Amino acid sequence: MERELITIVTPTAPRATKRTRLAPRKSATLNNARIGLLDNNKPNADRFLESVGALLKQRYEGVELIAKRKMTRTGADGLQEFADRCDVVINAFAD
Amino acid sequence: MVTDEFMALARTESSMRGLSQVPLVEIPHPVGSIALDALRALARSALNSMTDALTAGRIHTNSPVGEKEGCALEPPTAEVPADAALMFQYFVNRGWSDGLPALAPTRAAVDAMIASCGLEKDAVLGVIPPLNGIATAEKVAANAVMAGCLPEYFPLLLAAMRGVLQPGFNLDGVQTTTGNVAPLTIINGPCRNSLQINYSSNAMGQGWRANATIGRALRLVLCNIGGATPATFDKSTLGQPSKYTFCLAENEEENPWGPLHAERGFSADADAVSVFGCSGVNSAVDMASQTAKGLLKTFALTMIGGFTSGVTSTETMLVICPEHAAILSAGGYSKTAIRDELFALARVAHEQISDENLRLLANRRPGSFQAGGTKIPVIDRPEDLWIIVAGGKGAKSAYIPGRTGTHLQTTMVANQAAAISCRC
Numbered sequence: 001m002e003r004e005l006i007t008i009v010t011p012t013a014p015r016a017t018k019r020t021r022l023a024p025r026k027s028a029t030l031n032n033a034r035i036g037l038l039d040n041n042k043p044n045a046d047r048f049l050e051s052v053g054a055l056l057k058q059r060y061e062g063v064e065l066i067a068k069r070k071m072t073r074t075g076a077d078g079l080q081e082f083a084d085r086c087d088v089v090i091n092a093f094a095d
Numbered sequence: 096m097v098t099d100e101f102m103a104l105a106r107t108e109s110s111m112r113g114l115s116q117v118p119l120v121e122i123p124h125p126v127g128s129i130a131l132d133a134l135r136a137l138a139r140s141a142l143n144s145m146t147d148a149l150t151a152g153r154i155h156t157n158s159p160v161g162e163k164e165g166c167a168l169e170p171p172t173a174e175v176p177a178d179a180a181l182m183f184q185y186f187v188n189r190g191w192s193d194g195l196p197a198l199a200p201t202r203a204a205v206d207a208m209i210a211s212c213g214l215e216k217d218a219v220l221g222v223i224p225p226l227n228g229i230a231t232a233e234k235v236a237a238n239a240v241m242a243g244c245l246p247e248y249f250p251l252l253l254a255a256m257r258g259v260l261q262p263g264f265n266l267d268g269v270q271t272t273t274g275n276v277a278p279l280t281i282i283n284g285p286c287r288n289s290l291q292i293n294y295s296s297n298a299m300g301q302g303w304r305a306n307a308t309i310g311r312a313l314r315l316v317l318c319n320i321g322g323a324t325p326a327t328f329d330k331s332t333l334g335q336p337s338k339y340t341f342c343l344a345e346n347e348e349e350n351p352w353g354p355l356h357a358e359r360g361f362s363a364d365a366d367a368v369s370v371f372g373c374s375g376v377n378s379a380v381d382m383a384s385q386t387a388k389g390l391l392k393t394f395a396l397t398m399i400g401g402f403t404s405g406v407t408s409t410e411t412m413l414v415i416c417p418e419h420a421a422i423l424s425a426g427g428y429s430k431t432a433i434r435d436e437l438f439a440l441a442r443v444a445h446e447q448i449s450d451e452n453l454r455l456l457a458n459r460r461p462g463s464f465q466a467g468g469t470k471i472p473v474i475d476r477p478e479d480l481w482i483i484v485a486g487g488k489g490a491k492s493a494y495i496p497g498r499t500g501t502h503l504q505t506t507m508v509a510n511q512a513a514a515i516s517c518r519c
Contacts, residue, residue, distance in 0.1 A: 007174055
């Protein structure tokens, strides 16, 4: 026996997406770079980024480390100003 | 820097922001609970990938990327089995279900839902993270039908949606956190009685269509339109039952202080909906205390118990039952006086907190570490405690911790809800 079908409105929706470009990398090396370390305030994120920063300082000359902590995933204060002060940023995401 | 457990979420979020090529360096989960030596080893292992991602010549940065705007994952309609059990299984198979049976969002049912608010079906109410689903009146209505809402509830659901879409609610975080946060919807105003929304006995429990289906509809919207699929994008470690549905009204008739929406600046005669990021319900039982002072000691103990749910500062909520409210009011306590006293009383001694968490708290709540202090307050400020009155007979109130970075939002219920402009 053929099963009866009915038409429904699907409960899912199209997605809104953006089209943007990655920021150009300024240099082929991190010598003399201002490197931002963006801590998402999860446990150990600060220690992990400190370790990364120490390793980068060993590997490259004239590195300046700029650390920042943010409380939430979005809408953190001063992110643009932080980005302006850095040549590159390493961002900790999630747990 | 992303741990492997969160890579799918990170890739999707990058893509939704038009940066699907943003370099993500993967490290093994977890990071938070491992020793310093292991952390350093992790940093060493990821160093080359990181430096490649940060320097020129290793990645392409000149071509715009991202999906075409408004790309649809599903056709706008579908043919599904008419048989209820088969339809339920169809919804489960498509990932459209919260695990419970749902009604069929037929064209007629969806149109009746939309008609209750006067919106065009294509009116855009907002964009819901993490997948940035475009919430049109029609798609929200489809979810409301599935949840079992009556059309009269639809304006309340739309008000709740406006609330969770306010930046201060931080829906991005609520949808994807490892925490157990769920939106708690609180209804105020005359509609509580006309729509039979429970604010009395068992107001947080089962048995009332409006409470059950309004809360459930919001959850279905967040999952089906927002894409908060459990485990993939909704990363909650345990979740909580409130994630199925959590909606109640305030017992304004037995509130000696005035209702929440009036405190939030709306007319007491207006219908309003508040949304709060709820991290679990702690029962505040006190059948013996006969004075306000005694009762507040009990509330403070409950708040201290709830402190374990977060080494962060959050907004919190006290749901005071009418009998407790009467004792506090007879003792001369206003909401402000209750807040001030609980801020002072609900404190945890440093020695009761682990060294690691104390270190975390010092980072996250530096203001709460006063010079020479030996205790930390459960809340940062008295005004971080919201107070509502709900429930029936009995001496059982409830304390509900919130979520970091999520703030209570209150919106008025509009019959002719204004569409929120959407920039895609």
